[in-house]
Amino acid sequence: MGLVVAKVRRVWAESSRYSGVLLEVxxxxxxxxxxxxxxxxxxxxxxxxxxxxxSAPGERAALELLLGPPAIAALEPRESAQWSIEPxxxxxxxxxxxxxxxxxxxxxxxxxxxxxxLIEAMRRERKLYREITLYAGASTPGDHVYRDSDxxxxxxxxxxxxxxxxxxVQDVLRADQPSLANAEAFVCGHSAMVDGVRExxxxxxxxxRRVHQNY
Numbered sequence: 001m002g003l004v005v006a007k008v009r010r011v012w013a014e015s016s017r018y019s020g021v022l023l024e025v026x027x028x029x030x031x032x033x034x035x036x037x038x039x040x041x042x043x044x045x046x047x048x049x050x051x052x053x054x055s056a057p058g059e060r061a062a063l064e065l066l067l068g069p070p071a072i073a074a075l076e077p078r079e080s081a082q083w084s085i086e087p088x089x090x091x092x093x094x095x096x097x098x099x100x101x102x103x104x105x106x107x108x109x110x111x112x113x114x115x116x117x118l119i120e121a122m123r124r125e126r127k128l129y130r131e132i133t134l135y136a137g138a139s140t141p142g143d144h145v146y147r148d149s150d151x152x153x154x155x156x157x158x159x160x161x162x163x164x165x166x167x168x169v170q171d172v173l174r175a176d177q178p179s180l181a182n183a184e185a186f187v188c189g190h191s192a193m194v195d196g197v198r199e200x201x202x203x204x205x206x207x208x209r210r211v212h213q214n215y
Contacts, residue, residue, distance in 0.1 A: 035092025037214025108137035111189035
């Protein structure tokens with residue numbers, strides 16, 4: 001499938017610097033979104049914009065996205081706008097690897113979006129997963145996204161650790177010293193953060209094969 005047209009159904013301020021976008025797509029396009037962590041590519045006048053999907057797979061005609069400042073500047077999202085997109089792609093997160101195991105989800109900025117999709121997918125079959133912990137990093141308190149979901153996540157026994165730099169997400173993880181004997185880790189963010197988190201996970205004894213990214 002090549003480029004398809006999608007309609008911006010809704011735009012809102014998810015935090016002080018980030019915008020949420022609900023994108024209306026056909027059922028055929030939505031069906032290509034099979035794993036949390038997949039992304040779409042939006043084509044405009046400039047360079048293509050890669051956006052990880054923030055909603056869980058299974059919606060019949062909509063995809064939720066999170067846009068940071070560069071994407072907002074490039075796409076200027078507004079309701080009823082028509083976007084040319086490449087349908088959902090990428091391997092996504094291997095969610096089945098976390099069945100019966102503890103899960104550690106670590107992300108910063110727009111990297112929290114695919115982790116949110118992962119959480120929502122896990123909530124649908126919560127009994128398949130043991131402890132779930134989210135480490136979400138932001139530059140300032142006002143930059144944190146999906147705060148409105150914290151209460152529902154905690155009600156489903158998902159621990160939410162919100163971190164404001166500094167310390168960084170990996171520093172808080174190191175200080176927490178969690179047991180990783182039966183764990184999987186899912187990581188998304190800029191390269192320095194990912195490298196730092198991988199280093200700490202290795203220090204704490206997690207096999208690198210248990211650390212997953214969405215691409």
